[in-house]
Amino acid sequence: MTSPCNSDTLAEIERRVLWLSTSMIHHANRIRPNPSGLKVGGHQASCASIVTIMTTLWFEQLRPGDRVSVKPHASPVLHAINYLLGGLDESYLPTLRQFGGLQSYPSRSKDPDSVDYSTGSVGIGATAPIWGAIARRYVDTAFGSTGVGRQYSLVGDAELDEGAVWEAVMDSSVAELGEIVWIVDLNRQSLDRVVPNIAADRLGRMFDAAGWQVITVKFGALLESLFERPGGSELRRRILDMPNAEYQRLLRCTAEELRLRLPGDGHSAPAVEKTIADLDDATLLRAIRNLGGHDVDALRDAYSRIDDTRPTVIIAYTIKGHALPTEGHPQNHSSLLSSDQYDDLAHALGADPDDPWRRFDTGSDSATVCASTSAALTRPPVDSEEPPSVPEDMGRTPSGISTTQAALGRALLDLTRAAPDAARRVVTVSPDVSSTTNLAGWLNKVGVWSPHERRDWFADDAETIMHWREKPTGQHMELGIAETNLVGLMSELGTTWSRWGQPLFPIGVMYDPFVERALEPWSFGIYAGGQSILVGTPSGVTLAAEGGAHQSITTPSIGLEQPGCVSYEPAFAIDTEWILFACIGRLGRPDGTSSYLRLSTRPVDQTLAAVPSDPSAREHRRRHAVAGAYTMRRNPECAVVLVGMGAVVTDTLVAADRLSEMGIAADVVCVTSPGLIFEALQARRGHGTAASWILDHVFPATRTAPVVTVLDGHPHTLAFLAGINGVRGSALGVTGFGQVGSLDDVYRYHGIDADGIVSAALDLVT
Numbered sequence: 228m229t230s231p232c233n234s235d236t237l238a239e240i241e242r243r244v245l246w247l248s249t250s251m252i253h254h255a256n257r258i259r260p261n262p263s264g265l266k267v268g269g270h271q272a273s274c275a276s277i278v279t280i281m282t283t284l285w286f287e288q289l290r291p292g293d294r295v296s297v298k299p300h301a302s303p304v305l306h307a308i309n310y311l312l313g314g315l316d317e318s319y320l321p322t323l324r325q326f327g328g329l330q331s332y333p334s335r336s337k338d339p340d341s342v343d344y345s346t347g348s349v350g351i352g353a354t355a356p357i358w359g360a361i362a363r364r365y366v367d368t369a370f371g372s373t374g375v376g377r378q379y380s381l382v383g384d385a386e387l388d389e390g391a392v393w394e395a396v397m398d399s400s401v402a403e404l405g406e407i408v409w410i411v412d413l414n415r416q417s418l419d420r421v422v423p424n425i426a427a428d429r430l431g432r433m434f435d436a437a438g439w440q441v442i443t444v445k446f447g448a449l450l451e452s453l454f455e456r457p458g459g460s461e462l463r464r465r466i467l468d469m470p471n472a473e474y475q476r477l478l479r480c481t482a483e484e485l486r487l488r489l490p491g492d493g494h495s496a497p498a499v500e501k502t503i504a505d506l507d508d509a510t511l512l513r514a515i516r517n518l519g520g521h522d523v524d525a526l527r528d529a530y531s532r533i534d535d536t537r538p539t540v541i542i543a544y545t546i547k548g549h550a551l552p553t554e555g556h557p558q559n560h561s562s563l564l565s566s567d568q569y570d571d572l573a574h575a576l577g578a579d580p581d582d583p584w585r586r587f588d589t590g591s592d593s594a595t596v597c598a599s600t601s602a603a604l605t606r607p608p609v610d611s612e613e614p615p616s617v618p619e620d621m622g623r624t625p626s627g628i629s630t631t632q633a634a635l636g637r638a639l640l641d642l643t644r645a646a647p648d649a650a651r652r653v654v655t656v657s658p659d660v661s662s663t664t665n666l667a668g669w670l671n672k673v674g675v676w677s678p679h680e681r682r683d684w685f686a687d688d689a690e691t692i693m694h695w696r697e698k699p700t701g702q703h704m705e706l707g708i709a710e711t712n713l714v715g716l717m718s719e720l721g722t723t724w725s726r727w728g729q730p731l732f733p734i735g736v737m738y739d740p741f742v743e744r745a746l747e748p749w750s751f752g753i754y755a756g757g758q759s760i761l762v763g764t765p766s767g768v769t770l771a772a773e774g775g776a777h778q779s780i781t782t783p784s785i786g787l788e789q790p791g792c793v794s795y796e797p798a799f800a801i802d803t804e805w806i807l808f809a810c811i812g813r814l815g816r817p818d819g820t821s822s823y824l825r826l827s828t829r830p831v832d833q834t835l836a837a838v839p840s841d842p843s844a845r846e847h848r849r850r851h852a853v854a855g856a857y858t859m860r861r862n863p864e865c866a867v868v869l870v871g872m873g874a875v876v877t878d879t880l881v882a883a884d885r886l887s888e889m890g891i892a893a894d895v896v897c898v899t900s901p902g903l904i905f906e907a908l909q910a911r912r913g914h915g916t917a918a919s920w921i922l923d924h925v926f927p928a929t930r931t932a933p934v935v936t937v938l939d940g941h942p943h944t945l946a947f948l949a950g951i952n953g954v955r956g957s958a959l960g961v962t963g964f965g966q967v968g969s970l971d972d973v974y975r976y977h978g979i980d981a982d983g984i985v986s987a988a989l990d991l992v993t
């Protein structure tokens with residue numbers, strides 16, 4: 228922690244941070260040429276609201292091991308501080324929201340300076356440090372040497388409207404995380420309005436109920452001193468009781484208006500009137516805006532009370548637009564200072580509008596504090612360990628009846644034997660569905676992670692199949708059912724290579740339809756640099772009698788479209804194993820990629836996979852399965868190509884047999900990854916750089932027969948395949964939601980059974 232600054236110096240730095248952040252936005256909107264006339268935007272008022280908090284935090288509180296998640300709209304404040312600390316080149320300051328320049332919101336992957344957490348999706352950036360704290364503890368128990376450090380979140384008050392926030396705060400594992408500190412920038416304004424009943428006390432009670440330490444910073448020293456005067460308690464009550472909007476309105480008043488309005492019309496009005504009567508105008512105007520979130524001493528006091536034994540929330544009262552002419556205005560969220568207002572601000576802050584990026588004079592107290600703070604906060608560079616290699620093939624050929632879901636658990640167990648170093652880095656996470664998604668064997672083998680060993684009271688119960696052995700070496704984590712928490716944790720487990728040099732292989736398992744609920748935070752996590760494998764199982768309508776409510780229909784399409792992620796839907800156990808190992812091999816490295824596996828509980832005869840016994844032919848099949856598709860049947864007189872994916876490949880093969888009996892030769896292709904095939908096709912057409920060899924093997928130009936595609940998901944996902952060779956096509960799949968039934972019933976209902984496939988083929992060939 229850096230030592231306390233001289234107050235005047237800190238005030239000067241604070242003014243400069245306000246000036247620089249305001250200027251970056253001003254420059255982006257009013258100075259940089261904007262030929263298209265499109266809105267650029269930026270949030271000067273949101274920045275001003277948090278300048279004191281961030282200045283005091285960086286210049287007096289932070290230690291190098293700490294991490295901070297900054298509310299999205301305060302990104303210019305972060306860049307201003309990084310600039311003053313020498314971590315951002317001046318040339319970037321005029322580039323806010325410019326291509327290749329500073330991003331709109333703090334971005335770990337895209338900003339040039341030090342950003343601990345990407346934010347922008349309200350609620351997700353705020354909760355990320357919670358998952359970052361758990362990930363750090365996990366790495367520390369498994370591999371050691373992460374050091375310690377607080378995990379701060381600087382949160383906008385409207386961010387607390389997000390369910391994601393409360394799902395995280397309430398998770399039972401969180402109350403133990405003493406390194407978590409949230410600072411709520413309570414300006415009682417959201418994007419559109421002054422929030423009528425923000426009820427900070429109620430918020431505080433909710434955190435308290437979840438086991439957090441709650442520190443409220445309401446007023447600054449000036450107001451506190453007025454409260455000590457005769458009539459001061461009435462003044463205090465009056466300010467506390469007035470509606471938020473009325474308070475905001477007072478910020479827009481002249482001193483004269485304030486003298487009339489502040490006392491109100493209640494019985495305490497005369498006492499309040501008397502308390503403020505002898506204040507000069509300037510003091511009165513200062514007093515009404517003297518909230519704790521803008522008062523250095525009040526904030527220092529709050530920081531000093533953090534007890535580090537449980538998560539802490541500091542609820543800091545602030546003013547949106549503090550010290551700007553837009554201060555407190557209900558619609559100030561996106562409003563920008565005019566050029567005249569900007570010039571006035573320069574004057575008030577002692578800055579020069581024509582030389583906005585000027586640094587502190589060399590040798591000045593502020594320059595010295597910036598230099599010493601920078602030195603104190605410097606972190607050693609992270610040397611990331613090369614992830615251990617993952618075997619591509621175990622050489623086993625599953626026979627008998629099995630499911631792709633079961634293959635996942637089996638493959639993980641195999642990995643512990645064949646490649647213990649790689650297996651040691653696997654962490655599985657599940658939102659309360661480990662047993663129903665077949666992870667019991669893996670769990671029994673590796674145990675459940677907990678920072679401390681806990682007694683398993685069912686260890687000696689012969690009827691307990693899945694053992695819940697909690698220990699620091701465990702490799703499975705279980706949160707509550709909240710899927711958003713799960714993907715947040717996966718994302719942070721997937722960034723440990725970049726934070727502490729220790730790659731992990733996080734694998735999260737959930738019922739496939741709930742991937743849609745978790746999608747946006749998972750996608751945001753990928754953008755933020757987290758690499759993980761998400762497994763959706765069971766999936767589609769193939770889960771049959773498990774329930775119409777649990778069907779997933781759009782997820783294959785989601786997988787195809789998700790940036791930073793390769794999606795797969797294997798048909799056989801062997802494909803699942805090959806694909807899983809390939810996906811693990813892409814994790815935990817700077818150029819790494821996430822994956823999404825859509826698995827199934829359909830029992831399938833594994834001999835249908837017809838895995839070649841010749842080692843070269845087997846490897847050929849494996850490479851194709853991992854590249855997105857492989858040929859299962861090829862006929863010289865092919866009249867129709869049947870392309871199946873995942874669970875419906877069984878029916879595709881049956882349909883091919885039936886067509887053959889009718890004298891219609893049908894090729895069969897098994898697609899494992901529509902996304903990879905689509906990328907290959909795009910690359911062949913000059914879009915992107917993906918390899919396209921798989922098309923030559925599986926969809927060669929000579930394959931000119933019409934194509935029937937079928938999957939347990941929306942048919943459009945595979946419909947593009949007919950376009951590869953420009954042939955006629957028919958796309959089968961699922962477009963309706965909710966009908967429960969046996970597998971035969973639902974397949975027939977959706978037309979994805981063998982009958983449906985045969986019929987579609989006949990339509991094309993006859």
Ligand SMILES: Cc1ncc(C[n+]2csc(CCOP(=O)(O)OP(=O)(O)O)c2C)c(N)n1
Pocket residue numbers: 270272273276298299300347348349350382383384385386387412414416417418547560
């Ligand atoms: C999930 C999500 N929903 C909506 C938005 C748009 N949005 C950005 S900030 C914001 C409100 C900001 O209010 P607050 O958190 O109080 O921040 P302030 O600017 O007042 O400090 C909204 C609605 C978003 N970025 N993410």
Ligand SMILES: [Mg+2]
Pocket residue numbers: 383384385412413414415416417
């Ligand atoms: Mg707000």
